[in-house]
Amino acid sequence: MNPTVSFILITLLKIVGIVFLVILPMVSYAVYAERKVSALIQDRLGPNRVGPAGLFQPIADAMKFLLKEDFTPAHVNKLYYWLAPCLAMVPAITTIAVVPFGSTLFGVPMVIADINVGVLFVFAIASLGVYGIVIAGWASNSKYPFLGAVRSSSQMISYELSLGLAVVPIFLLIGNLRLTEVVQYQIDHGWMILPFAGNWKNPVGWLLAVPMWISFGVFAIAVFAETNRLPFDLPEAETELVGGYHTEYSSMKFALFFLGEYAAMITGSAIIVTLFLGGWHFPGVPDGSRGWIFGLINIFVFFAKIAALLFVFMWIRFTLPRFRYDQLMRLGWVFFFEIALVNIFLAAAIIGFVDR
Amino acid sequence: MPSFLFWLFAIVMLVFGALVVINRNPIASALSLVICFLGLSALFMSLDAFFIGIIQVLVYAGAVMVLFLFIIMLLDLRAEERRKMNWVAFVGGFLVAFSLLVQILAVIGSTRMAKQAFPPLASEHVDDVRNVGLVLFGNYNLPFQVIAVLILVATIGVIVLSKRRLR
Numbered sequence: 001m002n003p004t005v006s007f008i009l010i011t012l013l014k015i016v017g018i019v020f021l022v023i024l025p026m027v028s029y030a031v032y033a034e035r036k037v038s039a040l041i042q043d044r045l046g047p048n049r050v051g052p053a054g055l056f057q058p059i060a061d062a063m064k065f066l067l068k069e070d071f072t073p074a075h076v077n078k079l080y081y082w083l084a085p086c087l088a089m090v091p092a093i094t095t096i097a098v099v100p101f102g103s104t105l106f107g108v109p110m111v112i113a114d115i116n117v118g119v120l121f122v123f124a125i126a127s128l129g130v131y132g133i134v135i136a137g138w139a140s141n142s143k144y145p146f147l148g149a150v151r152s153s154s155q156m157i158s159y160e161l162s163l164g165l166a167v168v169p170i171f172l173l174i175g176n177l178r179l180t181e182v183v184q185y186q187i188d189h190g191w192m193i194l195p196f197a198g199n200w201k202n203p204v205g206w207l208l209a210v211p212m213w214i215s216f217g218v219f220a221i222a223v224f225a226e227t228n229r230l231p232f233d234l235p236e237a238e239t240e241l242v243g244g245y246h247t248e249y250s251s252m253k254f255a256l257f258f259l260g261e262y263a264a265m266i267t268g269s270a271i272i273v274t275l276f277l278g279g280w281h282f283p284g285v286p287d288g289s290r291g292w293i294f295g296l297i298n299i300f301v302f303f304a305k306i307a308a309l310l311f312v313f314m315w316i317r318f319t320l321p322r323f324r325y326d327q328l329m330r331l332g333w334v335f336f337f338e339i340a341l342v343n344i345f346l347a348a349a350i351i352g353f354v355d356r
Numbered sequence: 357m358p359s360f361l362f363w364l365f366a367i368v369m370l371v372f373g374a375l376v377v378i379n380r381n382p383i384a385s386a387l388s389l390v391i392c393f394l395g396l397s398a399l400f401m402s403l404d405a406f407f408i409g410i411i412q413v414l415v416y417a418g419a420v421m422v423l424f425l426f427i428i429m430l431l432d433l434r435a436e437e438r439r440k441m442n443w444v445a446f447v448g449g450f451l452v453a454f455s456l457l458v459q460i461l462a463v464i465g466s467t468r469m470a471k472q473a474f475p476p477l478a479s480e481h482v483d484d485v486r487n488v489g490l491v492l493f494g495n496y497n498l499p500f501q502v503i504a505v506l507i508l509v510a511t512i513g514v515i516v517l518s519k520r521r522l523r
Contacts, residue, residue, distance in 0.1 A: 080383070117485060122408045127418025132392070134422070138383060138429050146429075153426055157419070177485055 009257035014112050018101060019093055027262045028058035030310055037314040040314060059274035068251040073140075076248060080139035085256035086247075086250070088132030095125045101179045102280050102299035103287035110280075110288070110299060112178060117172070118179035121340045122271055123164055125227065129158045129264065133245045137255070140248035148244030151234050151325065158332040165340035166219040169211045169347030170275055191278035192216070204354050211347035216276045218340050223268040225332065230317040234325050240299065251351035269309035276306055367394035382428045386421060393417040407484045445484055 017343030031056070032047065039046025047054035072081065098118040102110030110136070130153050137149020171177060176187045186192055192212050205252060225232040236244030246257045273279060277296060280302040288295025368391065375388040395414045400409035492500055 115406050115407045116483060117410045120407070120414060124410050124414040125419055127414060127422070130418075130422050131387075131425075134429070135383075135387075136424055150426070150429070153422060160419075176483075237414060 007030060010108055011112060014108075014110070015097075020249050023093060023103075023263065023266060026266055026306075027259050028062065030262045030266065031061065031083065032257075032309065033060050034314050036312065038318050041315070041318040042183070062255075065252050065255040068321070070251040070253065073153070075141045077139040080135050080153070081248075083187045084132050084136035084139055085253045085260075086132075087135060087255045088260040089263065091125045091129040091132070091268055092260050095267040098122060098179055099182050099274055100125055100279055101302050105288050105295035105299070106292055107289075109180070110295070114178065114180050116176075116178050119167060119275075120181075122233050122307070123160070126163075127156075128161060128225075132257075132260070134268060136249070137245040140245070142248060144242045144247045145245045148236055148241045148247070151241075152228060152245060154331075155228075155232065155328065156226055156292070158329060159222045159336075160335040161225060162218055162220040162332060162340050165337070165344060166222060167214045167275060167341075168344045172344070172347050172351055173208070179274055179279075182275060182283060183281060186278045190297075191196055192276040192282075204350075206351050207280075207354065208347075210342050211350065212276070214339060214343045214346075216272075216341070218336050219275070220272060222332075222336065223272060224313070224316070227264045227268050229239060229265065231320040231323050232328055233322065234328060241306060265310060265313055266306060269306045269313070273302065273305045274308060295354050324330060362399070365395045365398040365402070368392075369399070382431065383425065386425050386428055390421050391418050393421070406482060407488055485492075 009192065035057075036046045036054075040043075046055040047277060049062045050056040097112045098121045100111040100114070101111070104110060133156075134149050135150045137145040137147075137152070139148070150215060174182055176182070176185075190196065191203070193209070193216050195208040195212055196202065228234075228236065236246070241247070246254055280298040282298075282301045283325070285297055285301065286294050288298060372388040372392040372395065376385045376392065379385045379388060393412060395410040397412040397417070400406075402411060
C-alpha cells in the first residue's frame, strides 16, 4: 500500500480508537465514578438503580441529555451561544494527540502525533480552552454567566504561568521537548518523581528529587485550577453565581460543558502521568516490541495511572472547601509563581554543578 | 505538505484576516483574528517549523488574544456597532493599503528569490527548538537581555500608572 495512504489510515484508526473507544467512555464513567466516590466519602449509596450497582447510569444520563428540550433563550447571541460548547470540548480532547499512551502495538508507535515540541503543543491547545468559557459567558448576555466567564479567564491565565514554569526543570534535565523522549528518559533513569530509583546509593538522584517534587506539586495544583475543579471551581461556584458560565445552557449543550470539564481532567491527568509518573512504563513490564500482549498491557498501565489520578481529583473535591477568589489569585501569583521560578534556579544549579 | 493544504490554510487566513476589518462587532473581529493566527501557525508547520508555529498559537492565540477579548468584553459594544462609517477614512485607508500592496508585489517580483523554491526551514531531523535557543542565547544574548529589561520596565510602569489613584 502507498505509505502516505497507510499512514493516514493508521493515524485515523488511532484517533478513532483513542477518542471514541477510550476517552469518551472514560469521560462518561468518570461522572459515574465521581458520584460513587462522593457517595463513599459522604457515607451514602450513590447511583444504584440503573443496572447492576448503577453501572448503566451514564447511558441513562446520556439519553436524558439527548431527549431534553434544547432551549435557546431569546436574549442570547445565537451564533456564539452555539459555538461555545464546541469550543469547550474540542481543546480538551485535542491535547491527547501528542501524548504517548502506549509503547508499540504490532510495531506501530502508540502516539498520534510525535512532534518535537510536544509539551508546547499541550500548553498551546490548553490555552485555547479558555475561549469556550469566555464566549459562553459573553454570548449568554446575562450577569452570572458573564461574571463566571471573567473569573474563569483570569484564573486560567494566572495559573497557566505556574503550569508552564513548573515543567521547566524536567526539560532542563532531559533536554528534549518530545513527550516520547520524556517517557524514554524515565524508563532509563527512573520516574520523574523518583529520580533516585534504580541507583539508590547515588546522592544526586536524591538531590534531584527536591525540585521534581516541587514541580509535581505546583503542576498538579495548577491543573486543578486550569480544569476549574474544586477547591478552585470559582467560575461556577453555585452559591455565588447560580451555575457560572453555563447558567443559560440546557440539554446537550450543557452536557458538552459538563463532559468537557471531565475530558480536560482526563487529559490533564494524562499530562501529569506522562511528565512525572513514567507514562506507560511499569517496572518489570517490557514494551510492545516483545509481543502485542505487552503493548496492550502498556496501554492499560497508562490508563490505570490516569484512573488513579482521577480518583485523587475526586477525593480532593469532596474533602476540601472552596477557596475565596482573592485567596485563589494570591495563591497563584504570590505563591506558586515564585515557587516555580525559584525551583527552576534550584534545578539548574543541581544539574549544572552536580553531574549525574 | 500537499499544496492543497497550503491553499486551504492560506485562504482561511486571508478570509478571516479580512473579517477582522469588516466585522462591526469587536468580539467577532477578535475571534476572526484568532482563527487567522491558527491558519498562520498551520502555514509555519507546513514549512516544518513546528516551534514557531506552536509559539504562534501559544503566545498570540492563547495569551494575547484572550487578554484582548477580556478587555473588549468590558466595553460597550452597542456604541461600537451603532457608529457610522467614516467614508473619508475608509477611502484613505484603502488607498494606503492598496499602494503598499502594489509596492510589495513590485519589490518581490523584481528579485530572483520569487522564482525559486525554498527548502523547508527546518525538518523532522533538525531540532528547531535547540537551534532557536542557541541563536537566541548565543549570538543575540545582549539584545535578548535588553528586551527583558524593557518588558520589566513596561510592567512596572503599568502598575505605577494604575495604582496611582489608590494612594
